Amino acid sequence: MIAGYLLDLALGDPEQFPHPVKFFGNIIGFSERSLNKNRGRFLKGMLLVTILCGVCFLVFYFVSAILINQGWVVYTAYSSIFVYFGLANKGLINEGKKVFDVLNKEGIEAGRKQLSRIVGRDTSNLSIQQIRIAVLETMSENLSDGVIAPLFYYAVAGIPGMMTYKLINTFDSMIGYRSERYEQFGKFAARLDDVTNFIPSRLTAVLMIGVSFSKSAINFVLLYGNKHKSPNAGYPEAALAGILDTRFGGPNTYHGILFDKPFIGKNDRIVEHQEIKKVININHKACLLMIILIIVLTLTTCYV
DSSP states (O other), X not given: OHHHHHHHHHHOOOTTSOOHHHHHHHHHHHHHHHHSSSSOHHHHHHXXXXXXXXXXXXXXXXXXXXXXXXXXXXHHHHHHHHHHHHOOHHHHHHHHHHHHHHHHXXXXXXXXXXXXXXXXXXXXXXXXXXXXXXXXXXXHHHHIIIIIHHHHHHHHHHHHHHHHHHHHHHHHHHHOOXXXXXXXXXXXXXXXXXXXXXXXXXXXXXXXXXXXXXXXXXXXXXXXXXXXXXXXXXXXXXXXXXXXXXOEEEEEEETTEEEEEEEEOSOOOOOOTTHHHHHHHHHHHHHHHHHHHHHHHHHHHHHO
């Protein structure tokens, strides 16, 4: 785990690099185009998710079982590489910082275009403030989805658990939308993603509070965490909004549909460019604290 974490810190996610999530995406894309038509879309979507997740877990389970008998060097190398693949901390931070930097140096149109790389909402009419808020919301939500949740499932079920979670999360990001095309076919994937993120999202909020020592974050999580339309996203978003004492949420357009999301917080202040540094610091500290907790729990379990 430590080696994979250090690899992520050093390398991030180079676009040209082979990655299991890209492989997952290709399979999901091909399957969706083949199955998402005619009758029984919900059933076909449910069976696709169930079968692929089962296959994913079993493949990594048996590969792990085989390699663990090939010596600690081979198994450690394998595990380290897939922990690296499972983590998205450096990539998330780089993408968030890039939007802030492009917006600051090249202006609002360039900022909107850069933001569209990392969010599902329509960015074409967003203001400078809305662009920055969108980045902060994404960084808090994906701290859970891309960092804390994969580590949580690694602690629970090793590489098979971590990679199966990544597959579920990829399903949700590709087909888990309430649109005419995906409403039925992606419903099971979206609900499964909600279930798997129930604990990690709340754990992420606790970790953010722990590394920031923010009483305001505690109040925001208690007051706004369950107000979000997503059963999970509101908790890390509320924690960060409380830490920064600003307002998240509000109406946004996704795939041509207007979603009137509730506001998180009341202080609609201007978010400044330099505040991205504070958010990056929180992400790094929350990730490191999660790793330390897993190490402590593992050692404690071993000695007990």
